Amino acid sequence: MAAVKKGVQAEIDTDTPLKDRKFKDSKLHESVISYINVLDESMDVIKNYSYGSAEYNEKWSEVYDKRTQLLKTFVDQYGLKLQGEDQETLEELVANGASAAKEQHEKETINKLISSAQFEKKDEGDGNYFTYTAVIENTSDISFENVSVVLGLYDADGVKQEAYAHVNTWAPGEKVKFEATSDCNATEIKPTVQFYDVAD
The missing domain is CATH 2.60.40.3230 (Immunoglobulin-like)
Incomplete structure (x- = not known):
């Protein structure tokens, strides 16, 4: 739990200043802000739910999927790359993002088909x-x-x-x-x- 919290906090500390940076690409700026917001949501999950509980696992999975989908956007649309083991970790995260995006699309599709019947x-x-x-x-x-x-x-x-x-x-x-x-x-x-x- 402490390691997870430390990792999320490190990202928050690194990325939060980007909120006020000027971006030529407004879509990229929106995605960066969304990513920082998801990091804040991740920290809320850590603070508000007991680590390993059913509620924690459910909420953490939700924010993790959101985060990895945004990372996939940064890789696919903006060419985000890292070095060495960090790149391997990024690829694992992006793979989860692709899977989460696919599942979200499937869920939204069937819910729309049924709710409009x-x-x-x-x-x-x-x-x-x-x-x-x-x-x-x-x-x-x-x-x-x-x-x-x-x-x-x-x-x-x-x-x-x-x-x-x-x-x-x-x-x-x-x-x-x-x-x-x-x-x-x-x-x-x-x-x-x-x-x-x-x-x-």
Whole structure:
């Protein structure tokens, strides 16, 4: 923990003066400020969470992914290079940044596909049982698998129940039907992604 804190503080001390430096490239300046802000966030995680706890690991992973994605930007767009072992470490960080950016893109893509879906309600005949259905096209270039969706079903009194819809595979350009059943007569339906995989 002390070593992690010392490393982050060393970067903060080195990089913070760059906030006030004049840059010819305003995008680079924005990225530098973003990087310094992520270093500050990293220090907040160290200070506010118990090292090794589930909360620490989750928050640290978030800021680490942000940091490595910014480092990838500096390497790809501005030719950042270091020497010797430092360069090897930088390459490892950039590899994580690439992976994190890919995962973030996948997450944003599927969340957008599901959150924009319109689920239709069908009364199964006695007013006590309902089917909720949406046909959704995968307009992305990502092939998803094991997609599980939670439907937040809100009745006229605003009471929420949950129902679940699932598909095994969902290729780019493919339309699939998500369907769930419930005894809730919903007046509002909010779909969210519970789980998914991305096909290799």
